Amino acid sequence: MAGIPLSHGLLVAVVLFALGLVGVLARRNLVFMLMSIEIMLNAAGLAFIAGGARWAQPDGQIMFILVLTLAAAEVSVGLALILALYHRLETLDADAADKLKG
Amino acid sequence: MTAAFYVSAAIAVLSTVMAITRADAVHALLYLVVSLLAAASIFYVLGAPFAAVLEVIIYAGAIMVLFVFVVMMLNLGQAATIQERSWIKPRMWIGPAALTAVLMAEVAYVLWASRKGNFAGANVIEAEQVGIAFFGPYLLAVELASMLLLAGLVAACHLGRGDERK
Numbered sequence: 001m002a003g004i005p006l007s008h009g010l011l012v013a014v015v016l017f018a019l020g021l022v023g024v025l026a027r028r029n030l031v032f033m034l035m036s037i038e039i040m041l042n043a044a045g046l047a048f049i050a051g052g053a054r055w056a057q058p059d060g061q062i063m064f065i066l067v068l069t070l071a072a073a074e075v076s077v078g079l080a081l082i083l084a085l086y087h088r089l090e091t092l093d094a095d096a097a098d099k100l101k102g
Numbered sequence: 103m104t105a106a107f108y109v110s111a112a113i114a115v116l117s118t119v120m121a122i123t124r125a126d127a128v129h130a131l132l133y134l135v136v137s138l139l140a141a142a143s144i145f146y147v148l149g150a151p152f153a154a155v156l157e158v159i160i161y162a163g164a165i166m167v168l169f170v171f172v173v174m175m176l177n178l179g180q181a182a183t184i185q186e187r188s189w190i191k192p193r194m195w196i197g198p199a200a201l202t203a204v205l206m207a208e209v210a211y212v213l214w215a216s217r218k219g220n221f222a223g224a225n226v227i228e229a230e231q232v233g234i235a236f237f238g239p240y241l242l243a244v245e246l247a248s249m250l251l252l253a254g255l256v257a258a259c260h261l262g263r264g265d266e267r268k
Contacts, residue, residue: 073254
């Protein structure tokens, strides 16, 4: 089995990361911004997997599992913050939360 | 297997584009699940079956279900979708998309320069090797990950408890 060119795998990761970055920059809804951050984390994991597959070492998968742990912790805290903000401000607009006091 | 990689990559990119442009949160989440499943099949083609399984179980399963639960708890309804649609203007996408496209083109140029002789996925790395490496040289990382998850648990518990001063 010849495998995939490493640059193609990394290119997919870069395209997904860029799409996630556009989502964070362009959307105003907090839920969609958090989803775009998930897309970016997943793209980073894909880059790690591609790198680990290139040198046939398990380290890429280990870094992917650590990224997965980070994503799980991040999304639970982020969603809890979104729920708290929604109960307080009655909106999901990111611009409405620019005054942190009260 | 090579064709499977390109098909999965196309599905992942297309469904991610759909996910970041939808106005309805549930539609976007379902497209995101498709994108993550496509990423899982990319992992499988690249010779990482353990990571592919974890992607399906944890990412497409647990994390996305958490999102769906929160969208259900927010109980947004039709009015939120209409408001979201008014926020998504084509004019708002031009600036971020142009800047990100420039950054993406730079990385693509660097990858183009190093395209020869690098092939990924010729060997399959089984879960056994990953586990041996995890509980050998990476044992400290496992402990740190458990601390991170504990911190996330405590923070989510504290934030989700609500405001008791009211």
